[in-house]
Amino acid sequence: MHKNSKTSYKVALGGVVSALCLTLMFLTGVFPILSMAIPIYAGALMIIVATEVSTSWAFAAFFAVSLLSLFLTPDKEASTLFIMFFGYYPIISPKLDKIKLPLLRTLCKFGVFNAAMIIWYKLITLIMGVYDFFGDFSFLGKYAVVGVMVFINLVFILYDYTIQMIRDVYLKWFRPTYFGKKKPKKSA
Template identity: 25%
Template sequence: MRGRTSYAGRLALSALLTALSLVILWGAAMAPWGRMGLVALAGLTPAAAVISGGPAAGGLCWAGTGILALLLLPDKGCGLLYLLFFGLYPLVKYAAERLSRRPLELLVKLAFFNAALTVLWFGLRAVFLWGLPQAEGLGWLLYPVGNGIFLAYDYGFSRLIAFYIARVDRPLRRGRGA
C-alpha cells in the first residue's frame, strides 16, 4: 500500500534516522577517541532508510544529516567524513548491488571507495589525519591496504544490513500489516 500514509511514513522515517545520525555524529565530534567508528555507525542510518523507505528516503537521510552536521557540529571533519563516504556509501552500495553482476558491482564499489580515499587523503588530509607523522616511502601501501580494509568493511556492512532486515524491518512490516 503506497499512498499518502506511506509517503508520510517514509518522510518521518527519514527525519527520525537523520536525527539519530546527527546525535551519533555529535558524539563522534565530542569523543576523544573512536571518531571514525562513530561516523561509520552514523552511516548505518541511511542504509536503514534505504531498506525501510527506499532510495529516496536514504538520500534524504544522507543529505539532511550531512547539511545539518556541517552547520551544527563543532568538528566539521566528522561531518565531511560522513558526507563524502560513510553516509553516501549506503546509496552507492544499493545502486551497485542492483546491477546483479558481481564483478561490475565490485568494480563500482571499489571505484567509489578509491575516489573517496583520494579526495580524503590528498584533499582533506590536514582535516582528518593531522596527528599522523608523515610516512615517507609508505604511500604505495595506501591503496592496497585501504582496498582490503574496505572489502572487509563492505562484507561487515552487508551482514549488518541482513541483520537489520531480519530483526528490525520484517517485524516492523508485519506489525503494521504491510
C-alpha cells in the same frame, strides 16, 4: 493507507533517522577516538530509510544530515568522511550488488571507495591544512602512500562485508521481528 499518512510516515522516519545520525555525528566531539567509526555507524542508519521508504528519500535524509553535520559536528574530518563516503555508500551498495559480473561489481565498489577517499584527502589537506596522515606509515618511506592505500582498501573489504551483514540482519531478522514485514518496498 491514505496518501497523506504515507507522506507523514516517510517524513517522520526520515526525520528520526536523520536526528539519530546527527546525534551520532555530534558525539565525535565527546568521543574523539571514535571519529572514524561514528560516520560508519551514522551511515549504516541510512539502510533503514532506503529499505522502508526509498532510495530517493534516503538520499534526501543523507543530504540533510550532511549539511547539518557541517555546522553542528565538532569534528570536521568525521563530518566530511560521512559526506564523502560513509553516508551514501549504504544507500548505493544494493545497486552495486546487483551488477551481474563479479569483477565489474568489485571494480565499481573499489572505484567508488578510492575516488571518495582521494577526494576526501585532497579536501582535508586543502581546506584544513592537515598533511600528516601518513605519519604512522613513515617506516615505509616513499611507499607510505601506497601502504596507506593498501591498508584502507583492506579495511574497505571488511566494511563492505559488514554493511551487507547489517542489511541482511535488518531485512531477515529485525524487520520481521519488530515490524512484521517480510519484503522491502521497491526503491524509487
